[in-house]
Amino acid sequence: MTENSAVRLKEITPQNFRECINLKVSDGQENFVASNLMSIAQAKIYPTANPYAVYAGDKMVGFVMYGYDTDDERFYLVRLMIGAEHQGKGYGKATVLQVIERMSRIEDCREIYLSFVPENVGAERLYKSVGFERTGEISEDGETVMRFDLSKLKNNLKNNELSTAVN
Numbered sequence: 001m002t003e004n005s006a007v008r009l010k011e012i013t014p015q016n017f018r019e020c021i022n023l024k025v026s027d028g029q030e031n032f033v034a035s036n037l038m039s040i041a042q043a044k045i046y047p048t049a050n051p052y053a054v055y056a057g058d059k060m061v062g063f064v065m066y067g068y069d070t071d072d073e074r075f076y077l078v079r080l081m082i083g084a085e086h087q088g089k090g091y092g093k094a095t096v097l098q099v100i101e102r103m104s105r106i107e108d109c110r111e112i113y114l115s116f117v118p119e120n121v122g123a124e125r126l127y128k129s130v131g132f133e134r135t136g137e138i139s140e141d142g143e144t145v146m147r148f149d150l151s152k153l154k155n156n157l158k159n160n161e162l163s164t165a166v167n
């Protein structure tokens, strides 16, 4: 079993969207990420954004959204959250690895960008641990920007070696 097989990403559907909206982060983390309600609404408005519920087994544990930003013409890991009671179990990292793998299969996608509020040291540690690096940019809303270079990975992926490549 590879490290990123611990979670599965599933479409948001009429059956699971309420559960997704009800997932909440821990106290004190509310400013680190938009609500899932807002993210699902944004995905409706921006069709290049792909929202998914994150499952560990049959249990919904989080939410992630990734896609292409037509304004700055970059691919982004747009949102990531793991519900308060499910944090610290490796699901966040497994989700990021899963998203990297999916995005590496998009032909035009060579780099993945993301941003986080500077106080969010836990998120930065997670992103660093899988290979994201600071670009030195600060986003319009004051967030620290990171980038993952997919070009190194693409060759390894052909040989199905993602988990080796990112560790």
Ligand SMILES: CC(C)(COP(=O)(O)OP(=O)(O)OC[C@H]1O[C@@H](n2cnc3c(N)ncnc32)[C@H](O)[C@@H]1OP(=O)(O)O)[C@@H](O)C(=O)NCCC(=O)NCCS
Residues within 6 Å of the ligand: 025, 026, 029, 032, 033, 079, 080, 081, 082, 083, 086, 087, 088, 089, 090, 091, 092, 093, 094, 115, 116, 117, 120, 121, 122, 123, 125, 126, 127, 129
């Ligand atoms: C950030 C977040 C997604 C991490 O999810 P998680 O499932 O708890 O993270 P994991 O268990 O996979 O942890 C992976 C690594 O991240 C780092 N990490 C995660 N949370 C951390 C925290 N609170 N403090 C310090 N490091 C943390 C650690 O390096 C950890 O590795 P380790 O277990 O070897 O120490 C989750 O805390 C969350 O939803 N936070 C609120 C929303 C948010 O900040 N989203 C990101 C917006 S950019």
